[in-house]
Amino acid sequence: xxxxxxxxxxxxxxxxxxxxxxxxxxxxxxxxxxxxxxxxxxxxxxxxxxxxxxxxxxxxxxxxxxxxxxxxxxxxxxxxxxxxxxxxxxxxxxxxxxxxxxxxxxxxxxxxxxxxxxxxxxxxxxxxxxxxxxxxxxxxxxxxxxxxxxxxxxxxxxxxxxxxxxxxxxxxxxxxxxxxxxxxxxxxxxxxxxxxxxxxxxxxxxxxxxxxxxxxxxxxxxxxxxxxxxxxxxxxxxxxxxxxxxxxxxxxxxxxxxxxxxxxxxxxxxxxxxxxxxxxxxxxxxxxxxxxxxxxxxxx
Numbered sequence: 001x002x003x004x005x006x007x008x009x010x011x012x013x014x015x016x017x018x019x020x021x022x023x024x025x026x027x028x029x030x031x032x033x034x035x036x037x038x039x040x041x042x043x044x045x046x047x048x049x050x051x052x053x054x055x056x057x058x059x060x061x062x063x064x065x066x067x068x069x070x071x072x073x074x075x076x077x078x079x080x081x082x083x084x085x086x087x088x089x090x091x092x093x094x095x096x097x098x099x100x101x102x103x104x105x106x107x108x109x110x111x112x113x114x115x116x117x118x119x120x121x122x123x124x125x126x127x128x129x130x131x132x133x134x135x136x137x138x139x140x141x142x143x144x145x146x147x148x149x150x151x152x153x154x155x156x157x158x159x160x161x162x163x164x165x166x167x168x169x170x171x172x173x174x175x176x177x178x179x180x181x182x183x184x185x186x187x188x189x190x191x192x193x194x195x196x197x198x199x200x201x202x203x204x205x206x207x208x209x210x211x212x213x214x215x216x217x218x219x220x221x222x223x224x225x226x227x228x229x230x231x232x233x234x235x236x237x238x239x240x241x242x243x244x245x246x247x248x249x250x251x252x253x254x255x256x257x258x259x260x261x262x263x264x265x266x267x268x269x270x271x272x273x274x275x276x277x278x279x280x281x282x283x284x285x286x287x288x289x290x291x292x293x294x295x296x297x298x299x300x
Contacts, residue, residue, distance in 0.1 A: 003148050006041050006081025007094055008032065011074065013046035013064040014057035023209035026250025027073065031169055033251055038165040040081060049093035071211025079158055080150040085112060117151040174246060175201035178285050178293040181270065190232065190276050191299040197222065197241055197285050198268035202248035205290050212243065218287040219243050222271055228279020229299055241269055275299055
């Protein structure tokens, strides 16, 4: 989070949108729609609309690092929509807002400071006694409250709208569920257990589509342990489940009323366990990125 501007800056920072994973871009379009709904802020590409010099990408961008290296839905929010407050029309590229200002814009800034900022920016010069310099004058321009940060009267509104937007984005995370479908007595002390592992979240368990290729984007795995019972099938105590799709596809991506079929059921998998004996089975499913769920089942 930065100040100021009233804009959301998303990856890519060094390449055009045509080089971006198409599903990732659709996810960012969905975030943009919610950001605009809650805050009024547009979302822009760091490469297309926030380079200070064309074709000279900025280096050391934390949001690009988080997106590319960690597979995160990362972006920069420039808090406090000063340009809209001053009645300045949307410019493209957005970065031109910071440099292409006219006399009328500075006059609007002074009026805003007078009307809703209690004159915190444009201060009257006054005489003062400095211990080393002697007689001086202090005052003039101070942009900390009004430009770098919203006026105090706008602070609660800014925090409330951003909080609403963040909570809505946070609701996209994968939501893994572990459910018992059935238990069946097979005779001779054997019990068949059928489980469903499902993802009820918007995102797949990998997060963004491009994160699938990252080595630390760990797939789901199911681990079993028995107390008084022995696992017969599968032979390994750890079952690799892989990634599960989410139900979301982003905005304007792969959806058409003329092609009403679905992507299939890639959001869940059924696992069958066969155990022998009487006691309990502990089942644990998850990954380092989505967390873990546990279930204890009595058998026999």
